[in-house]
Amino acid sequence: MQKLYFSLLTITLVPYLAGCASKANAQSQKIEVVEENSAADDPNIPANCTLTPNENLSFEPPAPYPANAPFPGEFWFGSEHLWTALPDNGVWSDLPHNPDGYTQKIFWWSSLFSLKDEPEPELVVFGERLDAKAPPLKVSKATNAFAEDIGTAMLVGIDFPTTGCWEITGQYKKSGLSFVIWVAP
Numbered sequence: 001m002q003k004l005y006f007s008l009l010t011i012t013l014v015p016y017l018a019g020c021a022s023k024a025n026a027q028s029q030k031i032e033v034v035e036e037n038s039a040a041d042d043p044n045i046p047a048n049c050t051l052t053p054n055e056n057l058s059f060e061p062p063a064p065y066p067a068n069a070p071f072p073g074e075f076w077f078g079s080e081h082l083w084t085a086l087p088d089n090g091v092w093s094d095l096p097h098n099p100d101g102y103t104q105k106i107f108w109w110s111s112l113f114s115l116k117d118e119p120e121p122e123l124v125v126f127g128e129r130l131d132a133k134a135p136p137l138k139v140s141k142a143t144n145a146f147a148e149d150i151g152t153a154m155l156v157g158i159d160f161p162t163t164g165c166w167e168i169t170g171q172y173k174k175s176g177l178s179f180v181i182w183v184a185p
Helices: 002-008
Strands: 014-016 073-080 080-087 099-108 124-129 138-140 143-147 151-160 164-172 175-182
Touching: 073 164, 073 175, 080 164, 080 175, 099 164, 124 138, 124 151, 151 164
Parallel strands: none
Antiparallel strands: 014 138, 073 080, 080 099, 099 151, 124 164, 138 151, 143 151, 164 175
């Protein structure tokens, strides 16, 4: 699935530490998830890692975006002001590995985003490992993306320094979105 992301666009991403982003200045609307771990039968995922589940969530993006996430095995998660596509099982695996960690590209959508007016979106993404101490994520500056199957989107690249249970938060135009994902080797 991640290979589809790489084939959609060829983008040079400039990493920077997400810790430099100011969490306090944005007014986040955090979607809280209290469901049990959707990958609870996976012995590698600890019980205290409550992944963001796809069941009982009925977010549908506004037009012109499709009702279903464009990639097989994924679901939409968020609100009309900020959403993303997450894997049904809550796990990102087989990610490319480099000296900075495991790399993933994350597409973000917003009804407030205009590619024409904002070629370099002011999306800020940061995260923390929940199940153990870890160095900070390296997150690229946001860029834009467009393809027929995804429409216009914002895009960041993340280097996870370790595998494990990670909470990722995106903030864009006073809207925020957090989710929990398991990063596997």
